[in-house]
Amino acid sequence: MKTHRTHLISFSEARAIVGALPPLPVEHVPLSGALGTITAGPVLAAANCPTIDSSLKDGYAVRSTDVAGAGRTTPVTLQLAGTVVAGGSDQTAVLPGTAVRIMTGGTLPAGADAVLASEFAEERTTTVQARADAHCGRNVLRRGADITAGAIIIEPGVRLGAGHLGLLAAAGVTAVQIYRRPSIMVIATGSELVAPGEPIGPGQVAASNMITVEAELKSLGLPVDTALLRDNLDNLEEVFSSALQNYDILLTCGGVLDGDKDLTLRAMQRCGVRQLFHRVRIGPGKGISMALAGDTLVFNLPGGPPSNHVAFRQLALPGIRRRLGCDNPFPGRITAPVTETISGPAGWTQFIYGYAGCLDAKSSLVARPLTTRPRLQAIAEANCLIEVPEQLCEVHAGNHTTVWLFNETF
Numbered sequence: 001m002k003t004h005r006t007h008l009i010s011f012s013e014a015r016a017i018v019g020a021l022p023p024l025p026v027e028h029v030p031l032s033g034a035l036g037t038i039t040a041g042p043v044l045a046a047a048n049c050p051t052i053d054s055s056l057k058d059g060y061a062v063r064s065t066d067v068a069g070a071g072r073t074t075p076v077t078l079q080l081a082g083t084v085v086a087g088g089s090d091q092t093a094v095l096p097g098t099a100v101r102i103m104t105g106g107t108l109p110a111g112a113d114a115v116l117a118s119e120f121a122e123e124r125t126t127t128v129q130a131r132a133d134a135h136c137g138r139n140v141l142r143r144g145a146d147i148t149a150g151a152i153i154i155e156p157g158v159r160l161g162a163g164h165l166g167l168l169a170a171a172g173v174t175a176v177q178i179y180r181r182p183s184i185m186v187i188a189t190g191s192e193l194v195a196p197g198e199p200i201g202p203g204q205v206a207a208s209n210m211i212t213v214e215a216e217l218k219s220l221g222l223p224v225d226t227a228l229l230r231d232n233l234d235n236l237e238e239v240f241s242s243a244l245q246n247y248d249i250l251l252t253c254g255g256v257l258d259g260d261k262d263l264t265l266r267a268m269q270r271c272g273v274r275q276l277f278h279r280v281r282i283g284p285g286k287g288i289s290m291a292l293a294g295d296t297l298v299f300n301l302p303g304g305p306p307s308n309h310v311a312f313r314q315l316a317l318p319g320i321r322r323r324l325g326c327d328n329p330f331p332g333r334i335t336a337p338v339t340e341t342i343s344g345p346a347g348w349t350q351f352i353y354g355y356a357g358c359l360d361a362k363s364s365l366v367a368r369p370l371t372t373r374p375r376l377q378a379i380a381e382a383n384c385l386i387e388v389p390e391q392l393c394e395v396h397a398g399n400h401t402t403v404w405l406f407n408e409t410f
């Protein structure tokens with residue numbers, strides 16, 4: 001039995017289908033579980049930061065008018081009235097002619113409007129000599145200066161990184177509304193495959209695709225499970241149907257065309273998935289299939305390493321990004337001139353592994369096609385895919401074309 005040969009859609013048609021996927025449901029998670037997730041709504045600060053007017057320096061809380069005339073040759077002597085430390089509860093006020101010792105983070109005492117840094121003061125037993133002026137507000141971090149309670153500190157659709165978590169903690173936010181992160185299963189299929197790390201016998205192939213796809217997902221902080229399956233229709237069906245029930249996203253590698261042992265799509269059909277497309281006019285990667293089984297998203301990627309990786313980068317990863325809640329599922333898209341002429345078949349979008357960079361410090365970005373490298377080495381070295389668009393057969397050296405950078409931002 002051959003899989004049914006459906007109409008080949010274009011890259012842009014496939015992108016439209018992928019781009020329309022809804023995100024996973026929203027959930028409320030504590031900060032400890034929020035790293036790498038995407039906010040599902042605006043986040044409001046629960047507290048001011050700082051909560052009080054505080055000192056930015058170790059020094060002396062003063063009245064700016066008292067020290068207005070102070071200088072190295074014209075010191076002003078103030079009576080020391082006490083000491084304030086960060087988190088302390090000293091209530092001493094700064095009256096005219098007095099100063100209070102204050103540590104960084106300490107609450108500015110009543111009456112004071114500036115802090116004279118210790119470098120510009122000389123303390124005696126009961127007095128301090130101010131040797132510089134300190135205008136109103138000098139070295140004072142006003143209440144709410146970093147974060148104002150009630151203000152929006154993070155917009156919806158932001159991927160939470162290290163700095164965001166610190167911001168949320170400082171703002172007294174203990175939990176955030178985010179799109180649930182998907183659980184993902186990657187399955188490599190093929191009786192010729194051996195698990196990476198095992199000896200590779202004659203005719204055998206290490207399931208390197210599974211490793212690359214897993215690493216791509218892990219680099220986004222997504223947890224991934226993997227499995228390696230032989231070409232056995234019943235077994236494929238059994239494992240696929242259990243994965244469809246237990247994971248939000250299922251990615252398979254291999255067995256998507258019409259070969260005698262290309263069983264992946266037949267097993268998927270048996271599982272009752274709803275196929276959205278199969279075969280896209282992209283090279284490499286044409287054999288990709290996308291399907292839904294309930295809410296589980298499925299991408300069946302081709303087995304050959306270039307096809308597998310291009311199909312993953314250009315369509316499966318954007319689908320995963322949509323599930324994560326990304327507004328922009330296709331990031332890293334720029335235009336740049338190519339350093340060598342590249343070509344592709346008419347009516348197809350061809351992708352060529354490339355390296356985008358500047359030739360020297362003064363020049364602007366160019367994309368260098370890695371066409372002379374063996375396939376897997378080109379994938380390893382590349383930082384982008386260079387596109388020969390559907391309507392062109394060639395992009396001549398020096399001409400601009402679309403370049404898809406790998407180090408995408410969110």
Ligand SMILES: Nc1nc2c(c(=O)[nH]1)N[C@H]1C(S)=C(S)[C@@H](COP(=O)(O)OP(=O)(O)OC[C@H]3O[C@@H](n4cnc5c(N)ncnc54)[C@H](O)[C@@H]3O)O[C@H]1N2
Nearest residue numbers: 188205207208209210253254255256257262302303304307
């Ligand atoms: N009649 C045609 N045959 C093939 C065509 C074609 O256009 N017409 N395209 C070839 C290309 S290119 C690719 S890519 C494959 C895609 O189809 P499949 O997904 O069915 O590929 P497989 O037969 O399963 O595998 C192809 C190749 O890749 C190796 N492989 C498989 N899985 C992995 C893995 N996880 N890691 C590393 N390598 C893997 C496998 O051993 C085969 O050598 O179709 C071609 N045929």
Ligand code: MOO
Nearest residue numbers: 284304305306307
């Ligand atoms: O498109 Mo395939 O990855 O073998 O070259």
